[in-house]
Amino acid sequence: QSVLTQPPSASGTPGQKVTISCSGGRSNIGSYIVNWYQQIPGTAPKLLIHSDSYRPAGVPDRFSASKSGTSASLAISGLQSEDEADYYCGTWDTILDGVVFGGGTRLTVL
Amino acid sequence: EVQLVQSGGDLIQPGGSLTLSCAASGISVNVDYLSWVRQVPGKGLEWVSVMHPDGKTYYAGPVKGRFIISRDSSKNTVFLQMTSLRVGDTAVYYCASSTGWPGFDYWGQGTLVTVSS
Numbered sequence: 747q748s749v750l751t752q753p754p755s756a757s758g759t760p761g762q763k764v765t766i767s768c769s770g771g772r773s774n775i776g777s778y779i780v781n782w783y784q785q786i787p788g789t790a791p792k793l794l795i796h797s798d799s800y801r802p803a804g805v806p807d808r809f810s811a812s813k814s815g816t817s818a819s820l821a822i823s824g825l826q827s828e829d830e831a832d833y834y835c836g837t838w839d840t841i842l843d844g845v846v847f848g849g850g851t852r853l854t855v856l
Numbered sequence: 857e858v859q860l861v862q863s864g865g866d867l868i869q870p871g872g873s874l875t876l877s878c879a880a881s882g883i884s885v886n887v888d889y890l891s892w893v894r895q896v897p898g899k900g901l902e903w904v905s906v907m908h909p910d911g912k913t914y915y916a917g918p919v920k921g922r923f924i925i926s927r928d929s930s931k932n933t934v935f936l937q938m939t940s941l942r943v944g945d946t947a948v949y950y951c952a953s954s955t956g957w958p959g960f961d962y963w964g965q966g967t968l969v970t971v972s973s
Contacts, residue, residue, distance in 0.1 A: 748900065778958060779958070779959075781958070781959050781960070783901070783960070785901075790950055790963040790964065790965055790966050791893075791901065791950070791960070791963055792963065793959070793960060793961050793962075796956070796959055796961070797956070797959075802961070834900065834901050836901070836903075836958065836960075837958055838957070838958040842917070843914060844903055844914060844915075844916050844917070845891075845893075845903035845906070845916075845958050846903070847900060847901045847902070847903065848900075849900045850900040850901070
């Protein structure tokens with residue numbers, strides 16, 4: 747059972763917009779920045795979004811994210827086949843004194 | 857370009873010990889936050905440990921008292937010493953670095969640790 751809650755799966759067709767949610771509490775999302783990671787099966791995770799909503803260099807602007815209160819969300823617009831991957835949210839938890847991740851969302855491009 | 861090159865994964869018996877290494881280039885292990893994250897094949901990410909630039913360390917509950925994170929500035933390398941290994945520690949272990957916290961900007965390629973008799 748993950749501290750942060752994500753839907754296990756999401757899907758969309760090429761060109762569509764998909765949103766993935768990440769729900770937490772006051773001790774984690776409500777207190778710290780949220781980062782998002784993309785993991786293509788068989789490879790290491792990659793930083794997709796940092797500090798709630800900032801894209802590292804090289805990440806397409808099709809990826810965007812936001813945070814409100816104790817929830818965060820990742821949006822992918824103009825969906826492409828190469829976006830098929832697992833997506834994880836993560837942050838620090840002040841009660842657990844550790845990093846917590848969501849359980850991950852498997853995105854399928856139909 | 858930042859590169860984190862990992863080594864040390866192995867098949868080890870329960871109760872045994874193992875040390876993982878993560879050699880960094882393009883960053884300084886004295887300046888960045890250095891972490892270990894593990895993933896059971898087919899499952900989600902689980903944070904293991906972090907060393908802050910000031911040397912402060914934090915550990916996840918399941919590994920506290922058994923794992924130690926350390927760094928060697930002369931080799932620009934971070935280590936994870938694992939003792940009293942359990943079957944439940946079986947996972948791919950990733951090292952990661954970041955300039956801010958919490959976060960994992962760059963990741964190593966991962967190394968498989970299998971704990972089994």
